[in-house]
Amino acid sequence: MPSNRVSILTVAALSGALLAACSRPPPAATAEPAPTAATAATPAPSAADxxxxxxxxxxxxAYALKDGDIDVANDGKTFAxxxxxxxxxxxxxxxxQPTDTLHLSIQPLLVRSGDRTLLFDTGAAGVSFARAGRLPAALKAAGVEPAQVSDIFISHAHPDHVGGLRASDGALAFPNAVVxxxxxxxxxxxGDAGNAALVAAIAPKVQAFEPDAAILPGLVDAVAVDGxxxxxxxxxxxxxxxxLLYLGDTAHHFVISVQRPEWTVDYDRDATLAEASRRALLQRAVDEDMHxxxxxxxxxxxxxxxRQGEGFAWAPDR
Structure with a gap:
């Protein structure tokens, strides 16, 4: 998620097992022993795990897939x-929320539809500004192998969204997917010479669409969010x-971006246009009660x- 003053890209089951002990009742005069570590229930791993x-x-x-995190100093140079x-x-x-650092998650989205497995963005992989690279493990937890992904939908080409397109050796991480x-x-x-290796790797897989196109009619439509x-x-x-509306980078921070969509963000190439687009899409989400x-x-x-007063607020599902 670099500044607009740098290159667009600088880098190349959910289930637990219950251990139950079956034994005869103890003699009436004997107190029942407390469960030991060996007989206690093993908690199911959480989504966070x-x-x-x-x-x-x-x-x-569908699955939310945790790839990593980004911490941004709240110093007035990036947000607000x-x-x-x-x-x-x-x-x-x-x-x-803390006032010194803004915490951003990185979470691509996985959707299964019949014989299609759709992945929305690919995380940050090994880019320097993020603690990331957990997408392969998250995919495995969702029961999906990289070769099963049939379609990848890229919101934009910043490295925390396209960093996972290639493996560490430069090969395609999702060899059977249309991009x-x-x-x-x-x-x-x-047009960015710094991205030549990425372009060469994905070019045979790319299917570019026009803004606001119905990409997979009845399943996935693009929504242009300019700026x-x-x-x-x-x-x-x-x-x-x-x-379900996948926001991409329309909004970065769940407080600042939503409650103050007009505040300038350094990541935006055209800040004035991005601010107007952000407010318009947030208003649409309210008007249509979009998930x-x-x-x-x-x-x-x-x-x-x-809606919150004259502005907006984020209401998480949980």
Missing amino acids: TGAFAFRIGALE IGEPAEQVAALLTAAG HLSRPEWEALK HTPGHSAYRIASGDQR VYAVHFPFPGLGRIK
Whole structure:
């Protein structure tokens, strides 16, 4: 998630076992012994432990996949640029958040639909600004091998979203997947010499689409959200009458980005346009009562945008 002043890319089961002891009742005069460590129940691993949180979109099976975290200093250089420090601190304090550091999660989305396995963004892999690279383990916890992924939907080409496209040896991490991204984003990626190796690796797999295209009709539509990068896209995933809006980088922080969408973010290529786009999509999420998947909000990033006074607030599912 680099500044717009640097290259777009600088880098190349959920189940536990219960151990039950079956024994004859002890003699009436003998007190029943307390369970020992050997006979006590073993807790099921949590989604936080495995990095895979299961949920549904209508009839579709879906997983939030934890790849890692990014910590950003709250120093006015990245978020809330030009805003009074005390005002930013007050907003964070009111939400029970630390005022020195902004914590961002990284969580690609997995969706299964019939014989298709869809992955939305690929995490940060080994990029230097993130503590990341857990996506392969999270996929395994969800019961998916990389070769099973049929479609990858890239919101934009910042390294915390495309870093996992290639393995450490440079080979495709998802060898059988078609890579979908908007045509403006693809053209910008190809035009950046620093991304030559990535472009060469994924070019045979890329299917570029026009902004707002119905990519997989009835299943996945693109939603153009202008300003962050040349062709940034959110995605709307449908099943029956259920919809999930995948935000991409429309909003980064669950307090600042939602409650103050007009505050400038250094990551945005065109800050003025991104601010207008952010507010418009948040308003649409409220108007349509959309279920939202936020890539950088606290794991698992599921919830809704609610009206709060003249602005908005994030209401997580849990």
